[in-house]
Amino acid sequence: MTHDTDVLVIGAGPGGAVAAWEAKRAAPELDVVLLERDARVGTPVRCAEGVGDAGVREFADPDGAAWAARKITRVVFIAPDDTEVKVAERDVGWILDRTRFDAFLADRAVAVGAELRVSTEAAGMTCEPDGRWRVRLRAAGGETTCRARVVIGTDGVEAMVGRWAGLETRVPARDMESCAQYVVEGIDFDPDAIYLQFGAGIAPGGYAWLFPKSPGVANVGLGLVALKADARNARQYLDAWIARRYPGGAKTACTVGGVIVHTTIRQTYTDGVLVAGDAAHMINPLSGGGIVNAMKAGRLAGCVAAAAIRAGDTSASRLSAYHAEWMALLGDDHLKYYRLKRALEDLDDQFFNSLARTVNAIPSGKRTLGRIFAHALVRHPQLIPVAARFFI
Amino acid sequence: MTPAPAFPEIAVVDLQVCDRCGLCLPLCPPAAIHLDLTDLVVDQTACTGCRKCIAPCPVGALTMVAA
Numbered sequence: 001m002t003h004d005t006d007v008l009v010i011g012a013g014p015g016g017a018v019a020a021w022e023a024k025r026a027a028p029e030l031d032v033v034l035l036e037r038d039a040r041v042g043t044p045v046r047c048a049e050g051v052g053d054a055g056v057r058e059f060a061d062p063d064g065a066a067w068a069a070r071k072i073t074r075v076v077f078i079a080p081d082d083t084e085v086k087v088a089e090r091d092v093g094w095i096l097d098r099t100r101f102d103a104f105l106a107d108r109a110v111a112v113g114a115e116l117r118v119s120t121e122a123a124g125m126t127c128e129p130d131g132r133w134r135v136r137l138r139a140a141g142g143e144t145t146c147r148a149r150v151v152i153g154t155d156g157v158e159a160m161v162g163r164w165a166g167l168e169t170r171v172p173a174r175d176m177e178s179c180a181q182y183v184v185e186g187i188d189f190d191p192d193a194i195y196l197q198f199g200a201g202i203a204p205g206g207y208a209w210l211f212p213k214s215p216g217v218a219n220v221g222l223g224l225v226a227l228k229a230d231a232r233n234a235r236q237y238l239d240a241w242i243a244r245r246y247p248g249g250a251k252t253a254c255t256v257g258g259v260i261v262h263t264t265i266r267q268t269y270t271d272g273v274l275v276a277g278d279a280a281h282m283i284n285p286l287s288g289g290g291i292v293n294a295m296k297a298g299r300l301a302g303c304v305a306a307a308a309i310r311a312g313d314t315s316a317s318r319l320s321a322y323h324a325e326w327m328a329l330l331g332d333d334h335l336k337y338y339r340l341k342r343a344l345e346d347l348d349d350q351f352f353n354s355l356a357r358t359v360n361a362i363p364s365g366k367r368t369l370g371r372i373f374a375h376a377l378v379r380h381p382q383l384i385p386v387a388a389r390f391f392i
Numbered sequence: 393m394t395p396a397p398a399f400p401e402i403a404v405v406d407l408q409v410c411d412r413c414g415l416c417l418p419l420c421p422p423a424a425i426h427l428d429l430t431d432l433v434v435d436q437t438a439c440t441g442c443r444k445c446i447a448p449c450p451v452g453a454l455t456m457v458a459a
Contacts, residue, residue: 157412159430173427178414226417226427233415233448256450258412260430 001144005031006309007302008135008148009114010122010161012036015277015294015301016154017105018059020114022302023152027310032114033146034106035137037121042102046257047291048181048219049098050194050211053091055292059299060104062094067101069213070094073192079356080199080349087359087367092194095211095219096291105295125151125164131314133272150305150314153275154298157258162280165273168265171281174227175262177206177288180234181221183213184242184249191215197241199349204228206261206288208241220246223259223288261285263338264331269319274301282326285338293330300325343386355380399441401456405432410453416445 006027009020012034020034038044049069053062062068072092077085110116123143125135132147153161162169189195195210202208205225212218222238229237235256242249260281268280276282277294284293304322308314323331358379359372377383403425410432416425417432424438425445436459445454 157430170430176412176414176427176430178417180413180415226414229418231418231421233418234413235415235448256411256413256415258414258430 002134002147003033003144004147005033005115006149007032007152007305008133008146008150009034009152009154009302010135011153011155011277011279012041012106012116012118013102013154013156013277013294014105014291015279015298016152017041017102017109018295018298019152019154019276019302019305020116021105021109021112022299023306024109024112024114024302026303026306028113030306030309032109033148034109034114034116035120035122036106036116036118039119040099040103041106041116041118042099044255045098046255047098048209048211048221049096049213050093050209050289051096051291052093052289055296056094056096058292059295065104067097067104068094069097070191072194072212074190074194076190076193076195077356078195078197079353080197080202081353081356082197083353083356083360085356085359086193086364087372095194095213097213122155122161125161127271131272149272149309150319151273152298152301152305153273153279154277154294154301156278157260159275159279161273162265162275165270165275167267167270167273167275169275169279169281171260171262174205174225175260175285176226177223177259177261178226178229178234178256179206179221179223179259179288180238180254180256181219182238182242182251182255183217183253184220184246184251185217187216187218187220187246187249189218197245198352200228201349202241203237205345208238210246220249221255259283259288259290261288261338261341263334264326268323268326269316271316271319272314274305274319274322276301276326282330282334285334285341296329297326300329340386347382347386351380351382399439399459401441401443402436402439402459403434403441403443403445403454404457405434406453406455407431409451411451413450415448415450416454419444419448 120139123136159169203222205228206223208222276297283290424435
């Protein structure tokens with residue numbers, strides 16, 4: 001059985017749901033289908049669930065929303081030697097309930113007329129002579145095919161759509177972080193703050209985090225570069241970290257996953273195909289955050305796809321506008337963040353311990369990023385080449 | 393004629409199932425599992441068949457096969 005559609009979005013995470021919503025809003029006469037491999041949008045959660053305040057507000061109002069688990073107003077950086085540095089005291093961000101948030105975004109796409117199909121996995125795709133893509137779909141009832149004018153790949157770290165379309169979606173091993181996370185209950189922390197700890201013995205090449213979900217309950221996890229790890233994996237590093245910092249906590253709901261800390265793939269489009277979000281490596285390579293990035297890219301992809309179909313031209317040259325818009329919006333910034341990440345890798349635990357003490361010497365009310373940066377450059381000349389690599 | 397395998401069984405990764413979470417990488421004593429760009433691969437000449445990677449895989453992507 002073959003079904004025709006105008007836009008086929010593969011993967012109903014935040015990027016895919018926003019892409020489907022925007023495509024349908026931009027061109028209501030188009031058929032838009034949103035596919036989800038799992039039985040329910042938003043599960044399983046494989047995410048630390050943190051987003052910036054300004055970023056999420058571009059898409060929905062978090063105040064009082066059921067999908068916003070916790071408002072965050074402080075960030076606590078913890079040096080390898082456990083020196084704590086508080087750096088912000090304002091509207092920092094939110095910890096989401098991704099199960100509800102993803103469902104909210106998908107429902108919004110459905111409300112404007114997109115069709116959501118769950119428990120349906122894309123199994124492969126080929127390009128037809130007329131330029132449409134024929135996508136094989138696997139569901140409980142068997143295999144079907146769907147022909148689409150534009151396929152939007154928002155299929156996450158596995159990034160199969162990009163690969164089927166011939167795009168280079170692979171990354172070097174040193175830019176893949178191996179992550180593990182538990183929901184930990186019954187522990188003591190400031191429920192308005194997120195905590196981030198760095199250290200070669202804690203999370204080599206990455207960091208450990210605590211993101212509050214409610215008082216006493218938090219997402220506690222870490223990401224590391226497997227190439228830099230000792231004989232333990234991310235879950236074992238995390239068990240050790242929790243045992244040391246939160247020994248009384250009850251660990252539930254362990255999740256693991258790979259996070260790509262690279263830069264946007266060189267080409268995010270080809271004839272009739274756009275890829276967005278994690279699938280196109282649109283993750284902040286410093287923080288590993290990707291939810292808002294995926295939504296921003298989904299918005300661009302949905303709008304470009306709709307306009308291209310209306311104009312009757314879904315060629316790569318027409319769709320390249322999407323890539324250019326993404327690079328101007330965030331992609332070029334990620335190139336700078338990536339250079340900074342690589343430069344920071346050369347600094348050791350002792351440096352971060354002493355940097356934490358330098359920053360703590362600044363009165364907390366005056367701890368702006370600019371002042372921290374200026375102090376750090378003066379007291380720690382080894383940062384100068386790092387700063388230089390950030391700006392060139 | 394191919395030489396007799398050094399070990400009776402070796403690990404293989406099913407890339408359709410693998411999540412690329414990387415949990416298996418540090419657990420491999422001979423470091424036979426690699427990320428070949430984003431694909432996990434087992435170096436069949438280095439795998440000793442120790443099975444240390446099998447149980448920790450959260451999605452069951454690693455299995456033992458006859459060498």
